[in-house]
Amino acid sequence: MITYDQCLAWDSEDPLKNFKDDFALPEDVIYLDGNSLGARPRKSLALAQEVITQQWGEDLINSWNKADWWGLPTRLGDKVAPLIGANAGETIISDSTSLNLFKVLSAAVSIQAETYPERKIIVAEKDVFPTDIYMIEGFIHLINQGYQLVLIENLDDLTETLASQQVAAVVLSHVNYRTGYLYDMAALNAHVHAHQALLIWDLCHSVGAVSIELNKTNSDFAIGCTYKYLNGGPGSPALLWVNPKLQNKVGQPLSGWWGHNKPFNMADHYEPAQGIRRFLCGTQPILSMSLIECGLDIFLNTDMQTVRDKSLKLTDLFMALVEQECAGFGFELITPASHQYRGSHVSFKHPNGYQIIQALIARGIIGDYREPEVLRFGVTPLYLSHADIWKAVQALKQVMHLGEWKQEKYQVRAQVT
Numbered sequence: 001m002i003t004y005d006q007c008l009a010w011d012s013e014d015p016l017k018n019f020k021d022d023f024a025l026p027e028d029v030i031y032l033d034g035n036s037l038g039a040r041p042r043k044s045l046a047l048a049q050e051v052i053t054q055q056w057g058e059d060l061i062n063s064w065n066k067a068d069w070w071g072l073p074t075r076l077g078d079k080v081a082p083l084i085g086a087n088a089g090e091t092i093i094s095d096s097t098s099l100n101l102f103k104v105l106s107a108a109v110s111i112q113a114e115t116y117p118e119r120k121i122i123v124a125e126k127d128v129f130p131t132d133i134y135m136i137e138g139f140i141h142l143i144n145q146g147y148q149l150v151l152i153e154n155l156d157d158l159t160e161t162l163a164s165q166q167v168a169a170v171v172l173s174h175v176n177y178r179t180g181y182l183y184d185m186a187a188l189n190a191h192v193h194a195h196q197a198l199l200i201w202d203l204c205h206s207v208g209a210v211s212i213e214l215n216k217t218n219s220d221f222a223i224g225c226t227y228k229y230l231n232g233g234p235g236s237p238a239l240l241w242v243n244p245k246l247q248n249k250v251g252q253p254l255s256g257w258w259g260h261n262k263p264f265n266m267a268d269h270y271e272p273a274q275g276i277r278r279f280l281c282g283t284q285p286i287l288s289m290s291l292i293e294c295g296l297d298i299f300l301n302t303d304m305q306t307v308r309d310k311s312l313k314l315t316d317l318f319m320a321l322v323e324q325e326c327a328g329f330g331f332e333l334i335t336p337a338s339h340q341y342r343g344s345h346v347s348f349k350h351p352n353g354y355q356i357i358q359a360l361i362a363r364g365i366i367g368d369y370r371e372p373e374v375l376r377f378g379v380t381p382l383y384l385s386h387a388d389i390w391k392a393v394q395a396l397k398q399v400m401h402l403g404e405w406k407q408e409k410y411q412v413r414a415q416v417t
């Protein structure tokens with residue numbers, strides 16, 4: 001039996017127990033949705049005020065130099081680098097994950113077209129977060145060169161598709177947004193490379209929650225959100241990483257002036273910058289981008305192994321408590337039990353999932369719902385405690401036991417779920 005006192009004892013030994021103070025969270029909320037929109041770092045308010053009143057208000061256009069607005073994409077990229085196993089100068093922050101996928105997919109396909117022009121298959125997962133599929137479809141339609149999207153349902157499908165020797169590029173979500181399944185990055189890179197294909201990693205649901213070693217695992221390309229586990233703020237620009245061996249081999253079609261080799265020469269024609277800057281496009285939302293730094297700075301005071309260890313402890317605890325407290329309510333765990341294949345959220349299937357999540361939110365327990373029938377609980381080690389997990393599962397038990405989810409008001413779907 002796990003008890004509340006046991007949870008409190010674990011909390012007292014938690015090396016990250018004070019990190020919650022770095023976040024401004026409402027008192028009466030247990031936030032289990034940091035995998036969708038990270039919480040607000042306390043310091044972001046003061047920084048937003050400084051950017052607006054001092055940098056924009058007082059220094060005006062001088063801030064491009066004085067506050068190094070121009071350097072933000074690479075400066076912040078270098079702060080993300082230790083979280084993804086990259087070196088300085090290899091990562092940028094810019095645009096959205098969707099746009100960044102377009103850029104790196106185009107780069108991967110053009111590298112492949114030089115050596116293996118007959119390869120026309122792009123592989124993605126059937127149950128990936130759909131924007132990845134939509135962007136690949138748009139790309140294939142635009143270039144109109146006979147490329148074909150093949151959607152795989154599992155690793156056997158991937159192996160079979162790779163064996164055709166027709167695959168140019170593969171796009172995989174490092175952690176699945178619905179189930180929380182985590183790929184073995186090194187093994188998948190080796191598998192895909194053995195078939196002369198290139199692999200793009202979507203890190204949206206892993207960066208900031210799972211240890212990532214892009215260089216050590218010989219990855220090709222990576223993209224990912226900063227507004228989820230990195231706590232960059234709603235809609236904050238995304239990360240883009242390219243293996244340094246590939247960076248200068250290839251351009252990308254959104255060839256805006258920020259990616260130009262000499263942007264202030266106002267040259268007649270585009271000439272790509274050396275290195276990762278060529279993956280930039282145009283002027284960035286500086287307000288939003290500036291705030292990413294507050295989220296990243298919190299990670300400077302710990303390391304990804306400590307974060308990962310606590311994430312696994314809390315997801316283990318969540319699973320064990322649902323089994324202990326909520327047996328008989330019909331929750332089916334769809335997140336891998338094995339640590340090796342688990343990201344940082346826990347998901348259950350339940351036919352009344354949507355209503356149950358609404359009833360939990362009314363109790364201040366914020367998780368979310370994803371079609372079909374999936375209740376998703378994001379575990380963010382920086383601001384959640386073992387006691388929080390205990391309280392969340394107790395609330396879930398009460399919602400089920402009292403039948404709270406059956407109330408009329410929880411049946412209506414909101415526009416954003």
Ligand SMILES: *Cc1c(COP(=O)(O)O)cnc(C)c1O
Binds near residue numbers: 098173202238
């Ligand atoms: C959240 C998420 C995205 C979001 O893309 P945006 O362009 O920021 O809207 C993309 N891919 C995956 C796998 C995600 O989880």
